[in-house]
Amino acid sequence: DIVMTQSPDSLAVSLGERATINCKSSQNVFYSSNNKNYLAWYQQKAGQPPKVLIYWASTRESGVPDRFSGSGSGTDFTLTISSLQAEDVAVYYCHQYYSTPITFGQGTRLEIK
């Protein structure tokens, strides 16, 4: 199984400041035949199902604010929120869909400082 490890486990950022969450996979999730990283990011607010923010490591889902961006390739990935808003308080998960079983990181809890 591909193990996804996120850092930090929790993060407190001031409103309007940048938040950065890292994700490392135990194996490469880049598929060279189509030049894609099989990596997604989810946001889960309290009492709600996860919502996909980013897929293919850097493609923003329709309707997701452009303050959210994803980067990285191979085994190291980053989710950045450029200017934190109050509504961004949530747990964020990275997710690899490169191989079965598909797996998730342990989650990063983002709070307002």
Next chain:
Amino acid sequence: QLQLQESGPGLVKPSETLSLTCIVSGGSISSSSYYWGWIRQPPGKGLEWIGNIYYSGVTYYNPSLKSRVTISLDTSKNQFSLILSSVTAADTAVYYCGRHPGGLNYYHFMDVWGEGTTVTVSS
């Protein structure tokens, strides 16, 4: 707009079988462009993929659960189901159904999720 709704008992006794159904509206589970799957989340913990199924009946399961899991389709009712046998307290979780874009022999991330249903395993 595609919507998914989980249904099933909220309480299951240890050693018994958990059975959940996901009712799909606003789209057909017979589409060749999607898989239909289940993911669970124990209280206060992270996400665990259980398995998914293609319109043709092809299934993929998490090896950690494979011996106890069956996912099936009912195209006449546009719904799919999860059966998990021999449950223990460790199977207590919120169970989500959802859709994975994909095709023959491949699938991607879950892009549409149901609201989830809480299942507690307790005597």
